[in-house]
Amino acid sequence: MITTHKTIQLLGRRLTKTRKAIINSLSESCCLLTKEELIKKLKSQKINPNRSTIYRELQFLTKNHIILKNIISGKDYYEIPKDHHHHLICLKCNIIVKVNIANHLKKQEKQIAKQNQFNIINHSLEFYGYCHACRQAGQKCQA
Ligand SMILES: [Zn+2]
Ligand SMILES: [Zn+2]
Ligand SMILES: [Zn+2]
Numbered sequence: 001m002i003t004t005h006k007t008i009q010l011l012g013r014r015l016t017k018t019r020k021a022i023i024n025s026l027s028e029s030c031c032l033l034t035k036e037e038l039i040k041k042l043k044s045q046k047i048n049p050n051r052s053t054i055y056r057e058l059q060f061l062t063k064n065h066i067i068l069k070n071i072i073s074g075k076d077y078y079e080i081p082k083d084h085h086h087h088l089i090c091l092k093c094n095i096i097v098k099v100n101i102a103n104h105l106k107k108q109e110k111q112i113a114k115q116n117q118f119n120i121i122n123h124s125l126e127f128y129g130y131c132h133a134c135r136q137a138g139q140k141c142q143a
Helices: 005-012 017-028 035-044 051-063 106-116 132-142
Strands: 068-072 075-079 086-090 096-099 126-129
Touching: 017 035, 017 051, 035 051, 035 075, 051 068, 068 086
Parallel strands: 086 126
Antiparallel strands: 068 075, 086 096
């Protein structure tokens, strides 16, 4: 499931029960999870860490690029970067939809890296707008 070299290295080291459960929960999910959703998943695995442990582990995993942190509408979201994708975010109902864009930004990323002498590890790209359901609802109100 988790194949990056770094992850395996970290898994081999002191791996706390909470850290392992966080990695597993995020691997099972195909997209972003909030901290609350993550805690719910941990609880379903009978793991009940306190807030500061969760916070510490999430910080550690983010710092080591094992998981990605994404701040959307002021809320923290986390995911495992196993398949590169982007998100459509509805500004009304906050639904997040996963989108794949084939072969995008690769050339530009190389150029940007070169121009700025910047070693790019990853990028995040979110599209904000209104989902179909919210647009339908809006139309009904106007009628
Ligand atoms: Zn995602
Ligand atoms: Zn991308
Ligand atoms: Zn919506």
